[in-house]
Amino acid sequence: MPVVTLTDITLRSLRPTPGKQVTYIDKSLKGFGVRVNERGMSYVLTFGPERQRIKIADVGVVPLKDARTKAKTILAEKQLGIAKPEAAPTFDEAKMLFLTICDSKNKPRTVQDYTRLLNRHFSFGKKPVNEITPQEINRRIDRLQKTVSEQNHALVAIKVFFRWAQRRHYVAHSPCEGMQTIKRPSRNRVLSDHELAAVYNAAEKFGYPFGIIVQLCILTGQRRSEIAWLRRSYFAEGRCTLPGSLTKNKRDHNFPIGTMAQAVIDNIPNESDFLFPAQRGETVFGGWSKQKMALDLRCPIDPWTLHDLRRTFAHQWQRMGIKIEHTEAALNHISGTRGGIVGVYQTYNYEAELKGCYAQWETRLQTILKATT
Secondary structure (H helix, E strand, C coil), X not given: CCEECCCHHHHHHCCCCCCCCEEEEECCCCCEEEEEECCEEEEEEEECCXXXXXXXXXXXXXXXXXXXXXXXXXXXXXXXXXXXXXXXXXXXXXXXXXXXXXXXXXXXXXXXXXXXXXXXXXXXXXXXXXXXXXXXXXXXXXXXXXCHHHXXXXXXXXXXXXXXXXXXXCCCCCCCCCCCCCCCCCCCCCCCHHHHHHHHHHHHHHCCCHHHHXXXXXXXXXXXXXXXXXXXXXXXCCEEEECCXXXXXXXXXXXXXXXXXXXXXXXXXXXXXXXXXXCCCCCECCCHHHHHHHHHHHCCCCCCCHHHHHHHHHHHHHHCCCCHHHHHHHHCCCCHHHCHHHHHHXXXXXXXXXXXXXXXXXXXXXHHHHHCC
């Protein structure tokens, strides 16, 4: 790199070399110089053991003396250890990193939920995360007042995001401090036989994928997220094994697949390892709200949720006189009879007993369905 005495006259005399970029270093200030190419000229500064180079300004926009003063300030800060803090990332940049880290640590369903909630309800785009205010977040949360569950989920997601941003020192304080989710009374909804038959029949007509998911929720008693993430590779010899990465208690869960459930699975019209792969963007099915609303139009009973099906499953098993420990094993519960010290030493999974329980449940369900036709 040529060394010159940079003056205003020198700058006017410099000409670009076709096809090349040349940096002229100033004799009077170490590392300071001018980079010249066919697109124009700019002041640059090279410093540090790794010879880091930064652009200060364009020639013609900033006077030479001001650019040199700026370069001296930067060099002084570097030598004295007073480097300016890096600018905070934009919301989109921070969100991308947050979801990437979540993907390596959290369950797939959790990552899917965070992705959906942050993308749908918090469109802060290129705004720096440290400039997002509590008022801006509240405005977005307030839009969800008619759907309390979604409102709570959205608030939880943004609070988790900003706690993470605070730990990384992107923000001094989370703008979500003091914000609280709305407490809802615990649900105890159990579908009657007539309602259960109505839901099952409507789901059967509704078809793949959501209708099939609903049918399997009824037949197996598993959570909707566990059904949505089912893979063909989880099935073997009439049983399904859910890995701990999918279950709420993080334990592998093994349960039988009955005749009705197997017939439903056999009719699934795709050859992917996932039983319910997403059409675009996500890994597996994620259109819960829209599909549930569409199913409700075909099944006009009192309001119900997918988790009510799991509660109804447990209720029906108790009506049939199935032992509570067998019901808890089917649901993969570790509280109740499998909680505390008992859960530590009681490792028997009732595999043989559950096969009979599921067969009894399918017989009971068939009777319910026939009685309402």
